[in-house]
Amino acid sequence: xxxxxxxxxxxxxxxxYTIPAHRLDDLGAVIAxxxxxAEKNGLIPFDLIVGDxxxxxxxxxxxxxxxxxxxxxxIIGDYPSVNGWKCIANIEHTEGVNLISIFGDxxxxxxxxxxxxCDHCHQHRIKVQSYIIKNDxxxxxxxxxxxxxxxxxxxxxxxxxxxxxxxxxxxxxxxxDYFGGGSYVPHYGVSEIASRSAMIIRLNGFVSRGKADYxxxxxxxxxxxxxxPNFLGWKESAVKNYRDTYxxxxxxxxxxAGMIEYFNADSSTNNxxxxxxxxxxxxxxxxxxxxxIAGAVASYLRHLDKIAADANKTERNNEHIGVIKKRQNFTVxxxxxxxxxxxxxxxxxxNFVDDAGHVLVWFASGVTLEDEKGKTFVIKATxxxxxxxxxxxxxxxxxxxxx
Numbered sequence: 001x002x003x004x005x006x007x008x009x010x011x012x013x014x015x016x017y018t019i020p021a022h023r024l025d026d027l028g029a030v031i032a033x034x035x036x037x038a039e040k041n042g043l044i045p046f047d048l049i050v051g052d053x054x055x056x057x058x059x060x061x062x063x064x065x066x067x068x069x070x071x072x073x074x075i076i077g078d079y080p081s082v083n084g085w086k087c088i089a090n091i092e093h094t095e096g097v098n099l100i101s102i103f104g105d106x107x108x109x110x111x112x113x114x115x116x117x118c119d120h121c122h123q124h125r126i127k128v129q130s131y132i133i134k135n136d137x138x139x140x141x142x143x144x145x146x147x148x149x150x151x152x153x154x155x156x157x158x159x160x161x162x163x164x165x166x167x168x169x170x171x172x173x174x175x176x177d178y179f180g181g182g183s184y185v186p187h188y189g190v191s192e193i194a195s196r197s198a199m200i201i202r203l204n205g206f207v208s209r210g211k212a213d214y215x216x217x218x219x220x221x222x223x224x225x226x227x228x229p230n231f232l233g234w235k236e237s238a239v240k241n242y243r244d245t246y247x248x249x250x251x252x253x254x255x256x257a258g259m260i261e262y263f264n265a266d267s268s269t270n271n272x273x274x275x276x277x278x279x280x281x282x283x284x285x286x287x288x289x290x291x292x293i294a295g296a297v298a299s300y301l302r303h304l305d306k307i308a309a310d311a312n313k314t315e316r317n318n319e320h321i322g323v324i325k326k327r328q329n330f331t332v333x334x335x336x337x338x339x340x341x342x343x344x345x346x347x348x349x350x351n352f353v354d355d356a357g358h359v360l361v362w363f364a365s366g367v368t369l370e371d372e373k374g375k376t377f378v379i380k381a382t383x384x385x386x387x388x389x390x391x392x393x394x395x396x397x398x399x400x401x402x403x
Contacts, residue, residue, distance in 0.1 A: 014075040017174045021069040022185045034166045049074040055284055066186035069284055085152040089132040108132055111143055120148040187284040188227055190293060194256035196226050197294040199248050205339025205346045206298040209291055216341055220291035259300040305336045317357035320395045322383035330354060333376045337368055359394040378403040
């Protein structure tokens, strides 16, 4: 596929056609197949010119908003010309009737009543088929038999006519909406998918497709459903509840923009990073790539957590604190909150640290202090067990209540 080419007076141009993005590869494969045949027979290949994408938004402003992507295309080929002559038509001589198949807009009226006489050898020897050839310089038209035509074009005229037929067939396929037919594939903005991924992760935690347990929905599936919910058969109350639960926040959109900036600035050669950068370049993608984008958002959130943890990090004290099963107060700073999906739902892992560097960990089912990250406050909690993580002591607490 090319972006620009030059036309000549011999050019055959197919233009003003638009096809869906998902049919572009099909068209490219057809053109490539034709060009292989053309080059094999010493003919000029076609040029396929693809214009800038056209994004059309459907159901704008609604929960079911989506985008379709189309591309304007132009196909340019040259009438095959050899030694200054080209075939413009063939004539089937059948029971005194001349059936002319013409490629182009030349006036061949005089040949419709012509007897099957070759203008080259002037003999009544044409039995079934003859050709009309045209001189590139003078425009002269001649009716020539199959044997004599070799003196002009030195090519098998059938090959040249196949070339012409290919472009005529292509035009017919476009006119019949062959390449434009079929259902449209919805596309969504990468930033929109990322925003909804951030929202789903905020509400449900992140679950990769590979680590989803039985009964769990991977984050990518929840995002896809959120992009295109199927409300068929839902009661009005269920629809309202869904809309009230899944509301994009300014923070979700901020995370989306941050993720795009973060990956665009990543200069590593990691395959995952390269894929995300390519998707960002495309701007609009199908739900086939939601898993990649949701994973990128999760990766970016971990990056933010690390930055926050490093900024608020107190020198760790490798000792436990408190008395097991004794309820008591602790003055702590909430450093991080991580979501983890399990069989019974989402668990939020809260990491606290006190002024002396003691680490306290709270596993909360369905409850999160996400909005309190970075803040210092007093909690009442019961030490459940003394544990260790990466060689550092941590005290696991339960029944946490802010004072």
